[in-house]
Amino acid sequence: MKITVDMDKCIGAGLCVVAAPQVFAQNDDDGLVIVLNENPPADQHEAVREAARLCPALVIHLQDDND
Known part of the structure; x- marks a missing residue:
């Protein structure tokens, strides 16, 4: 699994x-x-x-290892 986040x-x-x-x-800080x-x-x-499901801004993106 690889996690990416849309920080913007x-x-x-x-x-x-x-x-x-x-x-x-x-x-x-923020x-x-x-x-x-x-x-x-x-x-x-x-x-x-x-955590990805709970995120109200839907910024956590997951890529499974077998994708």
Whole structure:
């Protein structure tokens, strides 16, 4: 899995951090998302999918390894 984020549209809601704190964080200055690991391990994939689903701005994009 590879994670990309459209930073121009991120609103800093932080739901991604709540859903997958080992993969996402927030910038202290503006609250925008920081991807800690753009290629998370398999045990984090479901949390990352949940983070993408929860994102109100729909800025988290996932590409599965077999795409």
